[in-house]
Amino acid sequence: MDKNLYAHHMATLCRRYDEILEQSGFETLNVFSGAPRMQFLDDNYYPFKVNPHFKALVPITDNPHSWVIYQRGQKPKLLFYRPVDFWHYVPPAPQTFWSDFYDIELLSKPADAQAFLSPENAAFIGESEKLQGWSLGEENPELLINRLHWARAYKTPYEVACLREANRIAINGHRAAEQAFRSGASEFEINQAYLGAAGQGENRMPYGNIVALNEHAAILHYTHLSTERLTEPQLKSFLIDAGADCNGYCSDITRTYAYADNEFAELVTAMDEKQLQLVDGLKPGLPYPELHRQCHLSVGELLAQFDIIKTSAESAVESGLTRPFLPHGLGHFLGLQVHDVGGHQTGPDGGTTPPPAEYPFLRTSRTIEENQVFTIEPGLYFIDSLLGELKDSDLAAEVNWNKVDSFRPYGGVRIEDNIVVHATGNENLSRNP
Template sequence: MDNNLYAEHMATLCRRYDTILEACGFETLNVFSGAPRLQFLDDNPYPFRVNPHFKALVPVTDNPHSWVIYQRGRKPKLLFYRPVDFWHYVPPVPQAFWSGFYDIELLGKPSDAKAFLSADSAAFIGESDSLRDWPLGSDNPELLINRLHWARAYKTPYEIACLREANRIAMAGHRAAEQAFRSGASEFEINQAYLGAAGQGEHRMPYGNIVALNAHAAILHYNHLSTERLPESELRTFLIDAGADCHGYCSDITRTYAYADNAFAQLVAAMDEKQLELVDGLKPGLPYPALHRQCHLKVGELLAQFGVIKTSPEGAVESGLTRPFMPHGLGHFLGLQVHDVGGHQSGPDGGTTPPPAQYPFLRSSRTIEENQVFTIEPGLYFIDSLLEELKASPLATEVHWEKVEAFRPYGGVRIEDNIVVHAAGNENLSREGSVPTGFNKVTETTVTPSN
């Protein structure tokens, strides 16, 4: 990676924050990393999750009680919590590629931060319930947050490099998970193989891994991780939806595998082709809901191809017949959060553009633009509750139910990649060798700061 990449990223952030703060009438932004929360009636905390607005400014994801104080036109200040503690891990003084871009003050206890804070012409972003009577400034001002969320959709080259690395890490985990599946491992064991290959623990994962065998693949957010090993004669399907972290940026990849060479394996291969066609359809200027509708048309084509429905793909989309088989949205923004912010935002100042009424779970209603990053994740499922509703509806006569019953034990199929929209073409971060012609692929993420 170019040593100036992080410097360019910080220059972009500073311009962005200076402009937004001035427009909103603030000189200072106080951003709190967060504080651990104790479990009910216990002295153990829940796993810590950093405030995404904090890691948007500094790539520190695992240190509570820390702050970024950003003042317009000045070098940002990082208040880094580093107590004397023999019970817990104490992070070292930051000496990383990013640390030269901050004035760093060490905090021995959380309350030490109070002396550095001022409420004068200041805004605060974070959870304030543990900070009563602190000089924070305006608490989570809506206009400021809306403008920051809108701007976050446009990724810098540094951010895209982090997303590439998060995908590289996750792909290593996915390869290990497939091998474990084919060796007969349980869901729990497959997940352990994934974590080991990724080199990241479950609390560092951007979300709870979905590791589903057979009919469990029809549960969209299945996280149970059964320890039961299935005999080879019962192995049918393996669906894994799992990502990884790089400097606070997320990957989010899904793959589906058939154990045997059969009709379901053909369905998985056909869905993979449709998914890549949808990736190619991700173009600047296209409203994301229009691509979602194309997804339903492709799902209709698969349902017709494999004899599940009697009607045409177009007719299935118009009647709503595809919806029970593909109930979720095509994808979402990706970045510092798995479902990154601003997907339904109407403009920089806020407002909401809801998804089409027939597709209520679609997470983006924005128009696709250059330097945005999306997931593309079409699926086709055989979900008992939705099939029962379909069977009781007037559309039931358009379904070959014997085909549904044949596919039901397999649960379903979903294929998901992470896509950067470039001027020169899309870059599929989740597949090797997918960089557009003339685009230099960057995989290193360690850079040297410029003081």
């Protein structure tokens, strides 16, 4: 990663943190990376997941018991945990593109951090369960965290570069996964092909990879990973929703494939066209829920085009007929977390702007602005439980149930890209790596 790009990022970050600390009435911010958690009745730990507020200040995702101490107007101090340990890997002291921007102290024991922490006029962000008796400052002050969450929606060029690289890595995995699918691999084997091509293990993935063959594509968060190989007559469809990591930043990409050249393949192609139209509709000044409503109109058009419903797209949206076929939101903020923070926040000081009542699962109600990053992921599914409710409703007569049954074995289709909103137009990180 370019050092000058990181220098610009740190200058922006320091201005942001200085201002937010002053507004919140604090001089110092103590941010804990976190501590490993032991499995119940066992001597093994769960995979470590870093505090996102820690990796917002320094690109370290895999080192527990570390700290960033940020004081207004001063160079950040990194307390880097480096124990004497012959059981586990001990990371080297940081010497990389970002290390010159921190005063680095090495900790051989977790408790050594106490000598560097000042609770006076300080805020602490993190989990304090393993820090009982420590002087930390005010724990997780709501106003401070609200302001940090609001600011995280606006990405620096360094952050966009990390997201761009995370997409490039994920695209390598997606290409390998498609090849594995077409060769008849099982869901488990497809996932292994993905991880191998991405060069990242399961614990580094931003979320559990969704690798779904056939009707499993109708399960929105399917992560079972069956080891069963399907024979060629059985293979119908493949949906993969998987990302990658770069310096703590996430990608989140979904693709759907038809095994044969058939009507489902035509539906996938048509959804891809609709998805790109929605990407083009992502513009500064537009409330995100308005784009979500346009998404439902697009899905209604597909339902009518493929003779799944007997009414117009407009009528289907108005009556709620599209909702059983698209129960999730169009997309969400993306960054240090897959579902990045602040999507429902009303303003920097907090407050909640809920999504429209008819679309309760929409993760973003903010107005689209420059330098924000979103996923755009329309879908159309054939979910047994939702279709059962629809069949028992007053809208049942508006559905061509024979056509629904012909599509059920394919599960559904979702296409998802990661989009940066620039002043000069959108950058599709997933199509232009």
